[in-house]
Amino acid sequence: MATPTYTLIDSTVLSSAASSVTFSSIPADYRDLVLVVEASTTASGYSTLRANSDSGSNYTYVHMNGNGSGTSSATGTASTLNLYPYFYAGNKNLVITQIMDYSATDKHKTALARGNDPTTTGAYAIASRWANTAAITSLTLAIADWAAGSTFYLYGIEA
Amino acid sequence: MGMQLIETIEVTDTSAPLYLEFANIDQDGVDLLVTLSARAASGTPQYRSNYLWLNGLSSGFSAIRLSGNGSSTSSTSASNSYAPTMTGTSATASTFANAQYYISNYTSSENKAIALDSVTENNGTTVFMLIDAYQWANTDAITNVKIGGSTTFAQYSTASLYKITAD
Numbered sequence: 001m002a003t004p005t006y007t008l009i010d011s012t013v014l015s016s017a018a019s020s021v022t023f024s025s026i027p028a029d030y031r032d033l034v035l036v037v038e039a040s041t042t043a044s045g046y047s048t049l050r051a052n053s054d055s056g057s058n059y060t061y062v063h064m065n066g067n068g069s070g071t072s073s074a075t076g077t078a079s080t081l082n083l084y085p086y087f088y089a090g091n092k093n094l095v096i097t098q099i100m101d102y103s104a105t106d107k108h109k110t111a112l113a114r115g116n117d118p119t120t121t122g123a124y125a126i127a128s129r130w131a132n133t134a135a136i137t138s139l140t141l142a143i144a145d146w147a148a149g150s151t152f153y154l155y156g157i158e159a
Numbered sequence: 160m161g162m163q164l165i166e167t168i169e170v171t172d173t174s175a176p177l178y179l180e181f182a183n184i185d186q187d188g189v190d191l192l193v194t195l196s197a198r199a200a201s202g203t204p205q206y207r208s209n210y211l212w213l214n215g216l217s218s219g220f221s222a223i224r225l226s227g228n229g230s231s232t233s234s235t236s237a238s239n240s241y242a243p244t245m246t247g248t249s250a251t252a253s254t255f256a257n258a259q260y261y262i263s264n265y266t267s268s269e270n271k272a273i274a275l276d277s278v279t280e281n282n283g284t285t286v287f288m289l290i291d292a293y294q295w296a297n298t299d300a301i302t303n304v305k306i307g308g309s310t311t312f313a314q315y316s317t318a319s320l321y322k323i324t325a326d
Contacts, residue, residue, distance in 0.1 A: 005161035008189075008325045036190060038263045038272050066225025066234025066290075092294065094263050094272035114261075116274045116292030122223035122234060123274075123292040151264060153189060153325070155161070 006034065006155040014150045017042050020142040023154045028103035028135055030156030035097040035139065039150035041087040047143040048080035049097070051109065051136045055079050058131045065124035081111050081128045087143060088120045098157075102136040109136060161326075162192070167319040170312050175200035178212075179318040180305035186266050188322030193260040193304060195277075198313040199247040204285055207241035208310040211260065211293075213271070214303050219296045229286040240295075242306050243277035244287045248313070251282040255316065262301065271295040 007030070012021050026033070041047075048055075061082045064073040087093060097113040109130040116123060130136075141152065168179045184191070199205040210217040220240040226233055243258040258277035265271060273293035280286050306318060 006323050007161045011325060036261075036263060064225065064232075066223060066232070068223040068234055068236035071225060071232040071234050092270065092272055094261070094274055094292070096261055096274060114274055114276065114290065116272060118221050118223050118272075118292040118294040123225040123290045125290060149269065155323070 005158055007158065009154045009156050011154065012152040014146055014148050016148050017145040019145050020140055021146060021152050022138060022140040024138040026102070026137050026139065026154070027156070030103070031101065031159035032157040033099040033102045033136070034155040034157060035099070036153045036155070037095045037141065037151070038092065039152070040092050040147040041089055041143050042145045042147050044089045045087060045143055047087055047141060049082070050080055050140050050142075051130050051132070052134060052138055053140060054130070054132065059128055060131070061126055061128035063124055063126040065122060067120070067122035081130055082113065082126045086121055088117065091117050091119045091121070093117045099136065105133055105135055107133060162321050162323050165320045165322055167317060170314050170316045173314050175311035175313065176307070177311050178305045178307035179312060179316070180303070181320045182303050184302050184304065184320070185322060186300060186302070188266070188324045189264065190323040191262040191265045191301065191304070192321040192323060193262070194319045194321075195243070195258040195306060195317070196255045197243070197245045197258070197316040197318070198250070198255045199245040200311040200313040202247040203249045204247050204279060204281065205245045205310045206287070207244055209242040209245070209306055210308045211240040211242050212305045212308065213295055213297065213301050214299055216297070217308065220293055221296065222291050222293045224289060224291045226287060226289045240293070243275070243289060244279040245310065246279060246281055250285070254281050265301040267300070268298045270298065271301065
């Protein structure tokens with residue numbers, strides 16, 4: 001059995017603020033995807049992570065969160081794979097998202113994300129599902145705006 | 160290429176080292192991943208008794224933590240680098256705590272972001288599951304990672320350091 005490994009598919013390091021980052025033409029060569037985002041934003045707000053540009057309410061999620069004074073958990077339907085519940089302007093966030101079986105065409109796609117904002121939002125984990133059997137060929141992360149210096153790395157994990 | 164094992168440290172005897180340390184870390188990666196399987200060489204479960212040290216420092220950290228113990232959850236803010244809880248000698252034999260640190264952009268000249276996931280379990284009677292969001296307010300590239308400083312490690316404890324590269 002081959003040793004599972006990370007292979008970089010694509011990366012973006014922003015030299016100036018941008019409202020979205022898209023990884024397109026994602027090859028179907030791997031088992032899972034890992035998206036590592038270390039980012040801050042120019043304004044506070046919710047981000048979106050959409051597969052194949054699907055902006056419909058086709059995503060469900062459950063998350064848990066600890067913000068330093070309390071804990072919470074919720075479920076819901078959304079128009080995005082929840083990358084992160086909320087970005088506070090200027091706070092650096094590290095979000096690691098694993099998307100399983102992204103190229104399969106016989107199942108909905110599921111993702112697990114771990115997020116870290118040690119200043120405000122805190123530590124959180126999100127499990128989400130995209131109710132679509134299509135292979136994921138693109139991922140778009142959007143917010144107004146990703147700040148300069150934000151880094152986005154997309155890896156494939158070999159089976 | 161991709162994800163490469165840099166080094167694994169295993170406590171092969173009963174010397175009970177105070178630190179598990181990775182020195183002279185390559186500077187050609189993007190991120191670091193540290194995995195830990197650890198048991199304390201003494202006592203009851205050692206709740207957050209050790210520290211993560213970067214470049215020899217256990218200062219400059221801020222964190223928000225989320226924990227669950229099987230019956231309740233809690234969240235706290237902190238300004239230290241507490242490492243995961245470890246099982247101790249009074250715990251069921253062969254039970255070890257597990258943890259994973261993910262350190263992004265470890266060579267950058269920005270403050271460092273760190274995610275910690277860990278679980279400590281003693282035969283179903285004592286459980287700690289922890290996820291921590293860390294920042295290390297230091298702009299130096301990370302060249303040294305060590306865990307410890309307070310509670311010694313039992314035999315068969317291991318730590319592995321991986322680098323994730325962009326090639």
